Amino acid sequence: STLVSGVLGLRSVAVGPTSSWLYATNETGSNDLRFIDLVEGAMVGALPVGITPRAIAVHPTLPVAYVSNFGSGGITLVDTAARSVLDTVVVGAGPHGLSLTRDGARLYVANSGDDT
Numbered sequence: 001s002t003l004v005s006g007v008l009g010l011r012s013v014a015v016g017p018t019s020s021w022l023y024a025t026n027e028t029g030s031n032d033l034r035f036i037d038l039v040e041g042a043m044v045g046a047l048p049v050g051i052t053p054r055a056i057a058v059h060p061t062l063p064v065a066y067v068s069n070f071g072s073g074g075i076t077l078v079d080t081a082a083r084s085v086l087d088t089v090v091v092g093a094g095p096h097g098l099s100l101t102r103d104g105a106r107l108y109v110a111n112s113g114d115d116t
């Protein structure tokens with residue numbers, strides 16, 4: 001079955017640590033992070049992040065998600081419980097891939113625009 005339909009530009013998804021939330025980046029037009037309640041089967045909110053959000057990583061124990069913003073060169077830290085932006089950190093040109101260590105202590109970022 002389809003959980004969210006009619007939304008253009010969804011790029012990446014990640015499941016929260018409790019498996020009851022799905023987070024999806026939307027890079028076409030709205031440049032936001034979508035919050036999807038898997039228990040209710042509905043999208044319940046959207047939060048603007050940087051330009052062209054691509055990848056997402058979710059912290060294993062904290063209510064924090066990391067979104068790579070390919071077009072603006074930063075990583076947006078999102079409080080997933082409050083659905084608010086905590087901070088945006090500039091990391092280089094074209095941040096694309098994200099990988100968070102299992103304990104959530106380190107976030108690795110692949111910047112395709114400057115090969116780092």
